[in-house]
Amino acid sequence: MTGGKGVPEQVSQHPRVFLTLTAPSFGAVHAHRAKAGKPQPCRPRRDDPVCPHGRPEGCRARHQPDDKQAGQPICVDCYDSRAAVLWNAHAPELWRRLSLAVPRLITAELGITHKALREQARLSYARVIEYQRRGLIHFHAVVRLDGPDGPDQPPPTWATAELLERTPFTTPPLRSRYQPRTRTGRARRSSCGGAANSTPSPSE
Numbered sequence: 001m002t003g004g005k006g007v008p009e010q011v012s013q014h015p016r017v018f019l020t021l022t023a024p025s026f027g028a029v030h031a032h033r034a035k036a037g038k039p040q041p042c043r044p045r046r047d048d049p050v051c052p053h054g055r056p057e058g059c060r061a062r063h064q065p066d067d068k069q070a071g072q073p074i075c076v077d078c079y080d081s082r083a084a085v086l087w088n089a090h091a092p093e094l095w096r097r098l099s100l101a102v103p104r105l106i107t108a109e110l111g112i113t114h115k116a117l118r119e120q121a122r123l124s125y126a127r128v129i130e131y132q133r134r135g136l137i138h139f140h141a142v143v144r145l146d147g148p149d150g151p152d153q154p155p156p157t158w159a160t161a162e163l164l165e166r167t168p169f170t171t172p173p174l175r176s177r178y179q180p181r182t183r184t185g186r187a188r189r190s191s192c193g194g195a196a197n198s199t200p201s202p203s204e
Contacts, residue, residue: 010154011144011146011151013154014144014145014146014151014154014155014159015144015145015155015159015160015161015163015164016142016143016144016145016161016164017142017143017161017164017165018140018141018142019139019140019141019142019143020138020139020140020141021095021098021138021139021141022132022136022138022139023084023087023091023132023136023137023138024087026079026080026081026083026084026087026136027073027074027075027078027079027080028043028057028073028074028075028078028079029070029071029072029073029074029079029133029134030042030043030059030061030063030067030069030070030071030072030073030074031043031063031070031071031133032063032064032065032067032070032133033063039062039063039064040062041059041060041061041062042058042059042060042061042062042063043057043058043059043060043074044058044059044060045057045058051074051075051077051078052078053075053077053078055074055075055077055078056074057074057075058074059074070133071132071133071134071135084134084135084136087136087137088135088136088137091129091137091139092129095127095139099123099125102123102143102167103117103123105167106123106163106167109163109166109167110158118148119148120147120148120156121145121146121147121148121155121156121159122145122146122147122148122149122150123143123144123145123146124143124144124145124146124150124151125141125142125143125144126141126142126144127139127140127141128140128141143164145159145163145164
């Protein structure tokens with residue numbers, strides 16, 4: 001983000017966004033929640049409803065950060081474990097498709113060809129994959145616009161962080177989807193979850 005290891009310092013002035021992509025919900029899980037440093041009830045529910053399997057839908061326990069129950073399903077039968085496994089297996093493919101979509105989205109907004117984009121700018125990514133407490137993959141990434149030959153060149157004047165934020169790549173309602181097939185041949189739709197957030201990355 002600020003140069004180093006062969007990357008010039010002026011790269012810190014190139015437009016970029018910090019992006020977080022998380023998995024959708026596959027069912028309620030126990031969680032450590034805190035307010036002002038004090039643990040809060042995990043999942044309080046009025047009138048203590050029960051799920052179709054006769055188990056409580058909520059949890060009033062105040063889990064500590066190291067509680068092994070945190071991230072575990074409230075009801076193992078309600079939780080869609082198969083979909084969660086498929087998400088982890090195919091999340092890298094979702095990322096690949098998203099990264100391929102970015103140039104198309106930019107060219108569509110600018111009204112230029114893909115060749116013209118390659119001649120004017122290059123998209124660079126720095127990505128980290130982490131596991132959440134619920135055992136699901138999520139992504140943190142920095143997406144940056146450089147000149148056509150990379151970080152040594154300044155990006156064109158139209159390249160802005162706002163442009164990156166406007167693309168469906170960083171907008172939750174428009175997500176990359178594809179349908180991996182299970183052994184039975186049945187297709188399942190995979191998509192990024194409810195937290196697909198981006199923020200302009202400040203210059204250092």
